[in-house]
Amino acid sequence: MAAHRDVRDVVVVGGGLMGAASAWALTRRGRSVLLVEQFESGHVRGSSHGSSRIVRRAYGDALYTRLTGRAFELWRELESSSGRTLLRMLGGVDFGPGRSVGSVAEHLEAAGVLHEVLPAAEAEARWPGMRFAGDVVFHEQAGTLDSRAAVEAFLSCAAGAEVRFSAGVRSIAPSGDGASVQFADGSAVRASCVVVAAGAWLQPLVGGLVALPRLTVEQQQVFHFPRRDVSAPPWPSVIHQDVHETYHLAGGRDGGTGDDRKVGEHDSGTPTTANDRPGVVDPRSRVRVVDYVRRWLPGLEPTPRAEASCLYTVTPSQDFILDRVGPIVVCSPCSGHGAKFAPLVGEFVADLVAGSVDVPSRFRLAAHASAATGSAAL
Numbered sequence: 001m002a003a004h005r006d007v008r009d010v011v012v013v014g015g016g017l018m019g020a021a022s023a024w025a026l027t028r029r030g031r032s033v034l035l036v037e038q039f040e041s042g043h044v045r046g047s048s049h050g051s052s053r054i055v056r057r058a059y060g061d062a063l064y065t066r067l068t069g070r071a072f073e074l075w076r077e078l079e080s081s082s083g084r085t086l087l088r089m090l091g092g093v094d095f096g097p098g099r100s101v102g103s104v105a106e107h108l109e110a111a112g113v114l115h116e117v118l119p120a121a122e123a124e125a126r127w128p129g130m131r132f133a134g135d136v137v138f139h140e141q142a143g144t145l146d147s148r149a150a151v152e153a154f155l156s157c158a159a160g161a162e163v164r165f166s167a168g169v170r171s172i173a174p175s176g177d178g179a180s181v182q183f184a185d186g187s188a189v190r191a192s193c194v195v196v197a198a199g200a201w202l203q204p205l206v207g208g209l210v211a212l213p214r215l216t217v218e219q220q221q222v223f224h225f226p227r228r229d230v231s232a233p234p235w236p237s238v239i240h241q242d243v244h245e246t247y248h249l250a251g252g253r254d255g256g257t258g259d260d261r262k263v264g265e266h267d268s269g270t271p272t273t274a275n276d277r278p279g280v281v282d283p284r285s286r287v288r289v290v291d292y293v294r295r296w297l298p299g300l301e302p303t304p305r306a307e308a309s310c311l312y313t314v315t316p317s318q319d320f321i322l323d324r325v326g327p328i329v330v331c332s333p334c335s336g337h338g339a340k341f342a343p344l345v346g347e348f349v350a351d352l353v354a355g356s357v358d359v360p361s362r363f364r365l366a367a368h369a370s371a372a373t374g375s376a377a378l
Helices: 017-030 062-082 102-109 120-126 148-156 200-204 283-296 337-353 365-370
Strands: 007-013 033-036 051-057 087-089 094-096 115-118 136-139 144-145 163-164 167-176 178-183 188-196 216-225 237-241 245-252 263-267 306-314 321-325 328-332
Touching: 007 017, 017 033, 017 148, 017 188, 017 283, 017 328, 017 337, 051 062, 051 102, 051 115, 051 237, 051 245, 051 337, 062 148, 062 263, 094 102, 094 120, 102 115, 102 136, 102 216, 115 120, 120 136, 120 188, 144 245, 148 283, 163 200, 167 188, 188 200, 188 337, 200 306, 200 328, 245 283, 245 365, 263 283, 321 365
Parallel strands: 007 033, 007 188, 033 163, 094 237, 188 328
Antiparallel strands: 051 144, 087 144, 094 136, 115 136, 167 178, 178 188, 216 263, 216 306, 237 245, 245 263, 321 328
């Protein structure tokens, strides 16, 4: 390898949503970027594949509600730059005894987001085929994100970045005024800064270099259920917190020609590791989700047409990890709710590479070290 190709301003490890978004943000600031991904393009082994993830403004937390606004602005900028439609705005609904509809509505109000609080009967009349209990909060600035297309859009717009797929990283080591990245094939690259956006592989890669909080890797299951009336308009995205936190949304490309509904449980993953994930759907989850559909979604056929799995990497607080230690930037916007923030996370990463401290303090490693065991109100 020629010497001039052995050095970059920044090496980004991980080619999912967060790594790709970081490459986009960094190249827009004139950085020389090499992005490396251990698997092939479009793989399904991590947390960024698929055609449908929820985007929303609604959170039971003022910080995340505020950040969603800037994230949406950047999504629209990426759509304009790439010429691709990534967002499908169908609105969003939150309800359930554990959802704190009043708090969600207050945060939307404070952020200037138009919304409505509806009684269950009115919500059922507006969206036939869904059942509700208690008050429901609805806002229009919500819908779905095509995750795989977003990764492709980020990379296509990361002008000048070199992208290497099937390039596994063996180790990362601080060295002098930068760091060295050793690859599985024996080659190495030096960089002034290394951004590690490796999802469930974060702990194995940098756990010996950075004092990370406890990270739990889980396999999550999702199921696609046919709509009984495929001519009806698609429903909004929904978050329902009852005994379990269940979400459902329009399936998009993964939902086939009938736009099957994607349904999953946010809080019922199966513990695993990045490399030992079984990939076999937990039958207990399937039973619970089918029972949920029978009770709450009579507008769906209660037998899933398809099912899949993905990985969550969860912090104790469910807050993201975004910080810099020496030449290493740790990027883990995780815990199952980070996808919607990807372009904003890229901006935060670019700030950290530049030495800025203008990243929310809750995302810094020190905050995780001192955090209570309670979870953020997501």
